[in-house]
Amino acid sequence: MELFALVLAIATLASVAAAADPAVNSGGLTPDLAKWLSQRESPAKISAKIAQDVFPGMGFGLKAEEAVVANETLMEVPASALLSMKTASEGKLKGVVEELLRSNCSANSVLALHLLHERSLGESSAFHPYIESLPRTFDLPLAWSAEELEELNGTQLLPRVLQQKQAIRAEYEQVVLPVVTAPGQADLAAELDLDLKGFLWASCCVLSRAFVMQTEEGGKIPLLIPGVDLFNSGQPGARLDIDGARGVVRVVSDQEHAEGQQVYLDLGSEANFGYMLTQGFALVNNPQDFVELHVSADLEDPFADAKDKILRYLGVPRRETFVLRRQGKIPQDLFTTLRVHLMKPSEFDNFAALEGGKPLSLQSELRVFREVLLTCQKSLQAFATSVKEDDELLMKPGGLERRAAYAILYRRGEKLVYIEAMHAISEMWNNFLFSGDVFGN
Numbered sequence: 001m002e003l004f005a006l007v008l009a010i011a012t013l014a015s016v017a018a019a020a021d022p023a024v025n026s027g028g029l030t031p032d033l034a035k036w037l038s039q040r041e042s043p044a045k046i047s048a049k050i051a052q053d054v055f056p057g058m059g060f061g062l063k064a065e066e067a068v069v070a071n072e073t074l075m076e077v078p079a080s081a082l083l084s085m086k087t088a089s090e091g092k093l094k095g096v097v098e099e100l101l102r103s104n105c106s107a108n109s110v111l112a113l114h115l116l117h118e119r120s121l122g123e124s125s126a127f128h129p130y131i132e133s134l135p136r137t138f139d140l141p142l143a144w145s146a147e148e149l150e151e152l153n154g155t156q157l158l159p160r161v162l163q164q165k166q167a168i169r170a171e172y173e174q175v176v177l178p179v180v181t182a183p184g185q186a187d188l189a190a191e192l193d194l195d196l197k198g199f200l201w202a203s204c205c206v207l208s209r210a211f212v213m214q215t216e217e218g219g220k221i222p223l224l225i226p227g228v229d230l231f232n233s234g235q236p237g238a239r240l241d242i243d244g245a246r247g248v249v250r251v252v253s254d255q256e257h258a259e260g261q262q263v264y265l266d267l268g269s270e271a272n273f274g275y276m277l278t279q280g281f282a283l284v285n286n287p288q289d290f291v292e293l294h295v296s297a298d299l300e301d302p303f304a305d306a307k308d309k310i311l312r313y314l315g316v317p318r319r320e321t322f323v324l325r326r327q328g329k330i331p332q333d334l335f336t337t338l339r340v341h342l343m344k345p346s347e348f349d350n351f352a353a354l355e356g357g358k359p360l361s362l363q364s365e366l367r368v369f370r371e372v373l374l375t376c377q378k379s380l381q382a383f384a385t386s387v388k389e390d391d392e393l394l395m396k397p398g399g400l401e402r403r404a405a406y407a408i409l410y411r412r413g414e415k416l417v418y419i420e421a422m423h424a425i426s427e428m429w430n431n432f433l434f435s436g437d438v439f440g441n
Contacts, residue, residue, distance in 0.1 A: 028052055028060040028133065029230055036129035037227050042078035042247070044227055050074050052230065055262055057281060057402070061232040064257040072253045074238060074263065075227055079247040083127060083224040088114035092188060096179055105175045109168075111210065111222050112202035113176060113192075119202075120192050130226040138204040139280035139403055142168070151407035154383035155414050156291055157276055164277065172199045207278050211240065211267075225249055228265070234275060234283055237264035272413050280403075282410040289413040290325045293334065293375060297341055303348075307340050310351045314340070324417055328424025330372070332357050338368040359432065369429050376418040376425075387415050 029052045037044035049072070051065040068074065088110055089097040100110055115134075118125040125131060141149065141161040152158040176199065181189045209229040210222035228251055231238065237257070241250040257263055271289050272282040297304055297320075311318055314336060322334040339360055343351070347360060359365045385393070390412040394405065 029062075029227070030129070030133045032129040033133040033226065037077065037081060040078050040080055042080060044078060044081060045073075045076040046227065047072070047074045050263060053262075055232065058232045060230065061262050061264075062230055063262050064259055066259050068253050068257040068263070070253055070255050073250050074253055075251040077225055077227050077249045079249070081130075081226050082249070083111065083114060083118070083130075083226075085110060085221055093117055096185065096188065099179045099182075100175065103175050103179065105179075106171060107221050108203065108206045108210070109171050109176055111206050111224065112199060113180070115202040115205055115224075116192055116194065116198055117188075127226075130224075133226075134205055134209075136201075138201075138208060139406070140204050140208060140278070141276055141280065141407075142207070143200065143204055144403060148403050148407070151404055152411060154379075155411045157273055157410060157414075160273075160277065168200065168203050169196065172196055208280070213242075231263065231265035233265050233267045233279070234270075234281070235264040236266045237262075239266055272410050276406065276410050280406065282406045282413065284409065285326075285416075286413060287326050289417055290323050291379070291414050291417045293322045293324055293372070294320055295322060295334065295337055295341065296320045303343075303345060306348065307343065310340050310343075310348075310354075311337065313351070314354055316340075324421045326413075326417055326420060328420040328427075330421055330424055330428075334372070335368055338371055339364055342367045342371065365429075365432055369425055373422055373425050376422050380415060380418050383411060383415060385411075387412055387419065390415070 034046070037046070047068075049064060049066050049068050050062045052060060053063045055061045055063075062074075085097075085107060093114065096113070097110055100113070115131065118127045119131050122128065137143070141152070141157070142164055144161075149158060149161065152161070173196075177194065179185075180192060180194055206222055206224070210224050211228070212220050213223050215221055228240070228249060231251065236254060238251050238253045241252050242248075243250060251265060253263070254266060269288050272286045273290070275281055275283065275286075297307065301307070308318060316333050316336050319333075319337075322331050322337075324330055336354060336357055339354055340351075342364065343360070347364065350360065353360055390408050393400070393408050394412075399405075400408070
C-alpha cells in the first residue's frame with residue numbers, strides 16, 4: 001500500500017471511532033444546526049447535491065452526493081449567521097470588547113471570548129445550535145500533551161507550538177481575565193465561569209474554523225461561518241465567494257466533482273507548518289513544505305561593518321533567516337550573503353566580482369557550500385529518527401493514533417527539505433566545477 005493511502009488509514013482510527021460514538025462530539029452538521037441555518041430570516045441554502053460524511057484522516061467533511069458541475073453554488077449562508085467582531089461587541093459583551101481592544105487584545109481572543117459567552121448562555125444564545133455542533137476536543141498541537149509533543153522534537157514546528165501556547169496563556173492571564181473580572185463585571189464573570197481550559201478550547205475553535213477576511217483598512221479579522229466551516233481544506237475544489245450586496249457568503253465549486261468525491265474548500269496552498277498549527281493535519285509530500293535556515297554574522301568579526309557595506313553595495317537586504325523549500329529550492333540571496341559573511345580580508349578587494357549573484361572563487365564557494373551542507377546535516381542529526389524509520393512507523397501494522405501519525409508525517413517533511421537541499425548543493429557544486437555557474441544561468 002502506498003504511504004499516502006496508509007497514512008490516511010492509520011491517522012483516522014481515533015477520528016472515525018469518535019464520529020461513530022454519539023457520546024463524542026467531533027463537530028459536524030447536526031440536525032439542529034441544519035434546521036437553525038434554514039430558519040434564518042434570510043435562510044441558508046445547502047445544495048441537495050452535497051452531504052456530510054467521515055473521511056480518512058480528516059473526520060467530518062462534505063462530499064458530492066451526486067455529480068457537481070463547475071461554478072455551481074453548494075452552500076449559501078446569510079451574514080446574520082456569522083460570528084464576528086461585530087456580533088462580539090453587541091449585547092452584554094460590548095463594554096468588555098471595547099476594553100479588550102483598547103488593551104490591544106488580539107481579534108482571535110476576542111472571538112474566543114465571544115464563543116465562550118454564547119456557550120454560557122445555553123439555549124438562550126442566538127447561536128446555540130452552532131455552539132452545540134462544535135467539536136469538544138481538537139487535534140491541534142496546541143491541545144497536545146507534553147508526551148505527544150515529543151514526537152515533534154527536532155522540528156521547527158515544536159518551538160512555534162510552545163510559543164503559541166505561551167502567547168495564548170499570557171493573553172488570557174494578562175489581558176482577558178483582568179478585563180472580564182474587573183469591578184462592575186461580577187455578573188458576567190460568574191456567567192462565563194472563565195478558566196484557561198475553556199479559553200484554550202475556544203481558541204482552538206477560532207484557529208481551526210475561522211476564516212480570515214481583509215478589511216477595507218487593510219487589516220485582517222476572523223469570522224466564524226456556520227456551515228461553511230464544515231468543508232475540509234488543503235486541496236482545490238471550491239471557493240469562498242462573498243456577496244456584499246445580498247449579505248451572503250457562498251461556496252461555489254471550482255471544478256466538477258464525481259459522486260462520492262469529497263468537496264474541499266480551496267483556501268490557497270499552504271505548508272504543513274501552517275496546516276499543523278491551525279488544523280492539526282499534514283499532507284503527504286507537501287510541495288509547499290519549508291524550513292528556515294538562520295545565518296548570523298560573527299559579532300566579534302572586526303570586518304563586520306565592511307561586510308555590511310558590501311552587502312548593501314550588492315543590493316542584498318541584510319537578513320538572518322532564509323527559507324529552504326522542497327525539491328532543493330535554495331534562495332540565491334543565501335549564497336550571496338554567505339559569500340560575504342565568509343569572506344577573508346584578502347578577498348575584499350575583489351568584492352565587485354560578486355555582482356549579479358556570481359561566485360567569488362573556488363575556495364570561497366567551497367566554504368559556502370560546506371556551510372549550507374553542514375547546517376543541514378546538523379539539523380538532521382537533531383531528529384531521533386530517519387526518514388526511513390518514520391516510514392516504517394507510519395506503516396506499522398495496527399496503525400497509529402491520529403496525533404502521532406501526523407506528527408511523524410510532519411517531521412518527515414522537514415527532513416526531506418534538508419535532504420533535498422543537500423542533494424541540490426552537491427549538484428550545484430558539480431555544476432560550478434564544470435561550468436563556473438552555480439545556478440546554471
